[in-house]
Amino acid sequence: MIHCKEILFKYPNSEFKLEIPQLRIESTDRIAIVGPSGSGKTTLINLLSGILNPMKGDIFINNINLTEYNKSDLQDIRIVQMGLIFQEFRLIEYLNVFENIIVPFRINSILKLTNEVRQRASELAKMVGLEDKLLKFPSKLSQGERQRVAICRALIGQPKVLLCDEPTANLDPTNRDNILSILKNYSLNKKIPLVVITHDESILPNFNRVLNIEEFK
Amino acid sequence: MESKIKHLFLLTIGLYFLFGTGSLRADIVYPSKLSVVEINPGIFEITFILPIINGKVLKAQPQLPNSCSPTSEPIITGDNNSKIVRYIIKCDQLSLDGEQIGITGLMGNTIDILLEVSFLNGREFKVKLSPAKAFYIIPTQPTFLELMGSALSRGIQLILHHFGLYLLLLVVLPLMSVKRWLKSVLFFALSFGIGQWLYFNEVLVIPPHVLTLVLLICAFLLGIIQLTNPNTKLHIKPYISLFFSIVGLMIGGSIDLSDKLLTLESINKTLFLFELSIGVFIGLGLMALLVLSLVNVLKMFKGFNWSFFLIFCLSLIMGLGLRELSLFYAMPQLIPQIPVLTFMYILISGGFNGKLYGKNKIISALALFGAFGVGLLIGYTGLEFIHSGLVVAVTILVLSVFLVFKKQLNIAIHIGILIVSGLAAGHYTAILLDSTISYAIAKSVGFSFILAIIYMVMTYLVAMTREIALSKLTRKTLLIMLIVPPIVLGLLALINTFIPNTILKASIGYITIPVFSILLIILGLWSWPRYKKIHKTMNLQKKSSFYSVLFIGLALIFLPYGMTINNPWNKQKNLNTLNAKEIIGNILTTTYTAFNNDDEEILFEKLSQSVSKDLLDDVYLDSRRRLTMGLREGSVVTVEKVKIESLGEPETSNDTENGITYPAQWVVTARVKHLQHIHYRNNKYTGSIKISTEDEVWKISDLTLVSEDRTVIAASNL
Numbered sequence: 001m002i003h004c005k006e007i008l009f010k011y012p013n014s015e016f017k018l019e020i021p022q023l024r025i026e027s028t029d030r031i032a033i034v035g036p037s038g039s040g041k042t043t044l045i046n047l048l049s050g051i052l053n054p055m056k057g058d059i060f061i062n063n064i065n066l067t068e069y070n071k072s073d074l075q076d077i078r079i080v081q082m083g084l085i086f087q088e089f090r091l092i093e094y095l096n097v098f099e100n101i102i103v104p105f106r107i108n109s110i111l112k113l114t115n116e117v118r119q120r121a122s123e124l125a126k127m128v129g130l131e132d133k134l135l136k137f138p139s140k141l142s143q144g145e146r147q148r149v150a151i152c153r154a155l156i157g158q159p160k161v162l163l164c165d166e167p168t169a170n171l172d173p174t175n176r177d178n179i180l181s182i183l184k185n186y187s188l189n190k191k192i193p194l195v196v197i198t199h200d201e202s203i204l205p206n207f208n209r210v211l212n213i214e215e216f217k
Numbered sequence: 218m219e220s221k222i223k224h225l226f227l228l229t230i231g232l233y234f235l236f237g238t239g240s241l242r243a244d245i246v247y248p249s250k251l252s253v254v255e256i257n258p259g260i261f262e263i264t265f266i267l268p269i270i271n272g273k274v275l276k277a278q279p280q281l282p283n284s285c286s287p288t289s290e291p292i293i294t295g296d297n298n299s300k301i302v303r304y305i306i307k308c309d310q311l312s313l314d315g316e317q318i319g320i321t322g323l324m325g326n327t328i329d330i331l332l333e334v335s336f337l338n339g340r341e342f343k344v345k346l347s348p349a350k351a352f353y354i355i356p357t358q359p360t361f362l363e364l365m366g367s368a369l370s371r372g373i374q375l376i377l378h379h380f381g382l383y384l385l386l387l388v389v390l391p392l393m394s395v396k397r398w399l400k401s402v403l404f405f406a407l408s409f410g411i412g413q414w415l416y417f418n419e420v421l422v423i424p425p426h427v428l429t430l431v432l433l434i435c436a437f438l439l440g441i442i443q444l445t446n447p448n449t450k451l452h453i454k455p456y457i458s459l460f461f462s463i464v465g466l467m468i469g470g471s472i473d474l475s476d477k478l479l480t481l482e483s484i485n486k487t488l489f490l491f492e493l494s495i496g497v498f499i500g501l502g503l504m505a506l507l508v509l510s511l512v513n514v515l516k517m518f519k520g521f522n523w524s525f526f527l528i529f530c531l532s533l534i535m536g537l538g539l540r541e542l543s544l545f546y547a548m549p550q551l552i553p554q555i556p557v558l559t560f561m562y563i564l565i566s567g568g569f570n571g572k573l574y575g576k577n578k579i580i581s582a583l584a585l586f587g588a589f590g591v592g593l594l595i596g597y598t599g600l601e602f603i604h605s606g607l608v609v610a611v612t613i614l615v616l617s618v619f620l621v622f623k624k625q626l627n628i629a630i631h632i633g634i635l636i637v638s639g640l641a642a643g644h645y646t647a648i649l650l651d652s653t654i655s656y657a658i659a660k661s662v663g664f665s666f667i668l669a670i671i672y673m674v675m676t677y678l679v680a681m682t683r684e685i686a687l688s689k690l691t692r693k694t695l696l697i698m699l700i701v702p703p704i705v706l707g708l709l710a711l712i713n714t715f716i717p718n719t720i721l722k723a724s725i726g727y728i729t730i731p732v733f734s735i736l737l738i739i740l741g742l743w744s745w746p747r748y749k750k751i752h753k754t755m756n757l758q759k760k761s762s763f764y765s766v767l768f769i770g771l772a773l774i775f776l777p778y779g780m781t782i783n784n785p786w787n788k789q790k791n792l793n794t795l796n797a798k799e800i801i802g803n804i805l806t807t808t809y810t811a812f813n814n815d816d817e818e819i820l821f822e823k824l825s826q827s828v829s830k831d832l833l834d835d836v837y838l839d840s841r842r843r844l845t846m847g848l849r850e851g852s853v854v855t856v857e858k859v860k861i862e863s864l865g866e867p868e869t870s871n872d873t874e875n876g877i878t879y880p881a882q883w884v885v886t887a888r889v890k891h892l893q894h895i896h897y898r899n900n901k902y903t904g905s906i907k908i909s910t911e912d913e914v915w916k917i918s919d920l921t922l923v924s925e926d927r928t929v930i931a932a933s934n935l
Contacts, residue, residue: 064754073751080755109746110757 372496
């Protein structure tokens, strides 16, 4: 569950201001955040993921108040609690698909790479239809396949919330629908909230809640 | 398959004895000796050595049997200390049994003469003749019945007098079937005979006091295991014959019957040992009957409880064990000279292998002891194994950390580590024992058996912690009890060597920066897992500090290795007699211990740390000559200790640049090894030492010797 209370955020030396008096996202919610460019959608995702700190207010992720922790703690919270998916896939080109999926366990000392994790990686790859591409390198994959790898990488740590920033922006309609269906099903099965930033109105029927960021202005 | 491996294990143990050949007799020099050696049937070579005292030779003559007459002219050789006469005699009699050999002309003297007689049939006699008893009658050979009677009774007596065995049987007997017991007794008796033969040939030597303690410890641990584990009978079954074989071999290898065996013909020696083994078999059988009868009698009492009785036995064993240990406390020199590192290594690897199952466990034991045996061989043949001690220390640490963190390695890597470290441990043990104790090869074979028992017990205990349903606390306590002693021993060894060495160097102006250790400590602290509040909030598991502990442990091991630089904080102060004594003592220690290095380049480098450049060559040549003076060729001298006995008032002004001269008296204690025999000697020097500072470091700038006195120290326990 995500809960924001009395949030105020400003960039230094900028007129931009984001104020959120109250926002609750339940574990059953699949919410799309929409709004024009520069309205603060990405800022909101960065606030929810603890990358940015609000000037005022509290942000709770599963009852953990992000505003009470320092940068290092917030990094650990992100690793354990959140699955982050971006418009750019940010895959490591010299690692194969399998290695890319388990990469969070290689670079974060807080996570322990076990056989169970490796097993989970294979299962996730199967779930997104990449089971026969585990040994392929990112350069040999299509855009849709690359985004599916990025999704597996976000899900390997068994996140408690899924935060996605324009996850389908670079994809054709078939791949777009495919990716959305994967995210939606995962959220439904695991009963975790899904937050997606998008400017593509055609995908909105996939969500049970749509939030226009302009509403807070 | 498993039984084949078991046989192979026994064979490997047997192979230990193949390398222990050759004479290992100590280099004991008697001033006077009469040697009668049969070189052909009825032809004897006589060698008669007499001391020259104040330029005069004792007017003594060998007195040989009347049937013998010289066939060659005497050849007279000798030096300033002794006169040696050699000639050949021919005896008409077939045998000299019952004949008298001795010395005439000893009356009025106090000299003892060693008589050595050896015959082609293998009989040997060694007797000390004195003016009061200047003759010896060659004993007649025993008849078959006499030989059998004496061997049997000796065998029975030897066993029945061994109180440690009674207690061991009391604990073990109820766990065995009659068939298995008979098999074990048979193995025991045969191993005893083999052990005795090996002892006679000086291939296996086990100090008896150590053996008693080992038996008591085994009895105690087996009793404890029996009390805590209801399935002991099942677990112990496959090992019991092997266990009794090793115990038999150890007891055989601890009893000196050479006085009896030497006087027998070769064939009779074998016969004696065979009948001795039968005596041992009967003795152990009788002992078992006694023990079983005692148990049966006790069982007749209503309310007799075996567990209570076992606890009573364990208390008794513990009491006797403490009594034996007090012996070591009173006389620390009796402690077996197994190197601490080797002991720790066996303890830890035993524990580590205890985590394995079935075949892997046996293969690992084979790999370990096989490699250890080969390592001993490499060490005794003088081959190199780079930094074997360091490899052993690192392995101990790595295995302990694996044991504590309950981590397991892939079996191939596990065995690979054991082979490499086993080789290193064997090599390290051989090198250390060879330079510090007499009969090193024979004793290291004996020690191998003690280590084998320690290994078996350790393996069993760790396996037990895994198999029995113990509470978490008990399991942890048991594991700590097993791990802590080796760690403490390791730290003590480090403290005893590293700290005094660092203080010694610092006092004369050097400082060692343990670069590796510093890096490893930084790495250890950096990788130490932090368990923060947020981790607790998120219900994260505490991360294992495995790598951090490993790095910090390695840092401790690498402490002695580092860069030696001039101590920047070393300020040369005006010396008073007290700190001058300390500084000069340390300079002399550095100087003399430099000679312990075989490599001339390292020797010069170490020497240059405490001796001024101008004096380097002179000190090198003079000290080397004095340390080896009066020793036979091939003697190995190792400086152990340097002590300033007295230091007078400075003869020159207190000028650190130009030097201060002190009259001094100092003693250098060195260990001398020659022909497998070790003794110590003290070189006491009187003279004057001039010290001055060179690059802010105290060094000897002049050394004048007035007198030198050498004394040999008896070291019977070595």
